[in-house]
Amino acid sequence: MLWACIVLPQLALDAVLRGRDDPDTPLALLSGPPQRRVLQAVNPAAAALGLRAGQALTTAQALAGHFTCVDHDPTAINGLQQLLAAWAYRFSSQVSLHYPRVLLLEVESSLGLFGPWPAFEARLRAELSALGFRHRIVLASNPVAARMLANCHDGLALDCPEQTRAALEQLPIERVGLPAEAASAFARMGLRRLGQVMALPRQALALRFAAAVQLHLDRLLGLRPMALTFYLPPDRFDARLELNFDVESHQALLFPLRRLINDLAAFLAGRDSGVQRFTLHLEHAEVADTCVAVGLLAAERDPLMLFELARGRLEQLQLGAPVRNLRLLAEDLPAFVPQHRELFDPRPQQNQPWEQLRERLRARLGDNAVRGLAAQADHRPECAWQLDSGMTRAPATPPSPRPGWLLAAPQALPGVGVQLLTGAERIESGWWDGGDVRRDYYRVQTPTGLYAWAYRNLGEDGPLWLQGWFA
């Protein structure tokens, strides 16, 4: 088995930067108790101002006037690790978050689909960069070795145990993950490289050091297996973005929304599912959340399309109160069936398929705005058509011509100048379902020259009732 180790050295900082639309302004991440705030991490722009990780906040403020401070949030980091695991799950079924801020992937079984490794690695790097994470990737023949080699290397690819061993021997002793006292003891004994330690007699080593040291060395070389707990994707997607400031316009919500939707798309691709219904919760400071439900007719996972739809729904909304947090909740995750595409499209300029257009219209005009039409086998005109029917059996064509337009409700037709063109056609039906109809239908011409379809109820002597136009 081959293991890829992806180290995310700046996860906390990246987590903050990817949620902001101004990554180039100085920014520092704060941690520590309120009495003594310490800079946990700084971005390159802040580093250029002379800020360093570990500085006290007061020192930093003395050094540089303007930089943005963001509190370090460990729970957000945890959520992000889950998201990254979900992303990695699409490349490998064995993904482990055993080490903090590190993804371990078993990749040998995935090479057939994504390989060879250089192409696979390039793809991993491209997608991580697009998601906004800095990273180091190392490939080795066992997970522990991959993790430790990633301490010192980036882009190393070792596909057999011998190469892995050779690379491990060159590692400095303090970087291989040994317990701190053991590492310093080795260093004081003059053993600077792991190779020098491995050359020592095994019994002597076991006598002088704790059992954990020998165990770790064996795992490094792959002599003893390492039990890893693997990531299992959850059944729902729930992500929340803290905005840190009050947002009162839709425009300012679009950037964080795009982030959330991209995360959702990465999650869906990992699960190989689509989303049919998701909810945006706009959390306010005082009043209850505003919920925006986005529903689709078919499961989709294209981030652009999902963003477009969510945006359409969001733009219709009147924000009653400023928004503090944005949360995206998707519980209905059916399997994704890709669209069937023709190789030679009869319409080459088609830049938006009908399904997308339909969703866009529904997003703005309402869920029931786009309907299909079907004919129904019934003699009563008002029952002979139906919206949105999945029926495909075509009823028999009526014996006499029928009007192309039907009025939603019959109207009384003023009797002056109306000319009957045909004799009566009697329609008598519906006594079994309560909608009893006994009418004589005529094709008539109105004084203005229009051809109409009108009826008179049987036994009544009133005016004609207009029900349709022969347009």
Added chain:
Amino acid sequence: MGALISLDGLLDQQRVWKGRPQVQCKGLQPTGHAVLDSALPGGGWPPAALTEVLLAAEGCGELQLLWPSLARLTTSGERVVLIAPPFIPYAPAWQAAGVDLQQLALVEAAADEVLWAAEQCLRSGSCGAVLCWPHKADDRALRRLQVAAESGQTLAFALRPLQVALNPSPAALRIAVDARPAQWRVLKCRGGLAPAAPIACPGRG
């Protein structure tokens, strides 16, 4: 010197009336009425352009005019969208006219959303024809529809009352439907002189 433009290509666009009727190319979008096809310069509906159908009254014969084209488009698998029709399309009659109901989509839109919906449908390029009943459309709105129809390569039909015939319009074809006598009049057609004589509606007394 920019790109080389062939003279024939320019002339084929029929932007300039050349005085003498030339041999007409076979229409790509026939209307289904032979008399009307021969009267129109492109031998049918102007492809990828807006056609205005001006009605003396709603229900005065617009379906007679359009049904053959809609039947041809739907049976060849193209989608036809009706945006905010004034009445309910009576399914048995449409079926009897040869329209494949599977390919027909009805869009219900409020009065101020009709133009937006029409533009979206036209621009997407996924429809064969888009019929809309705009309540209020000025010159600018029609121009938008015309541009959308061009970019989506779609047939666009705007059905409007006959009273607006006096206003100028950017539509490539304007055709008036009279109720009495039942006839069609071509008011404007791009690429040729509008035929002066009205065309009698087939199948109408």
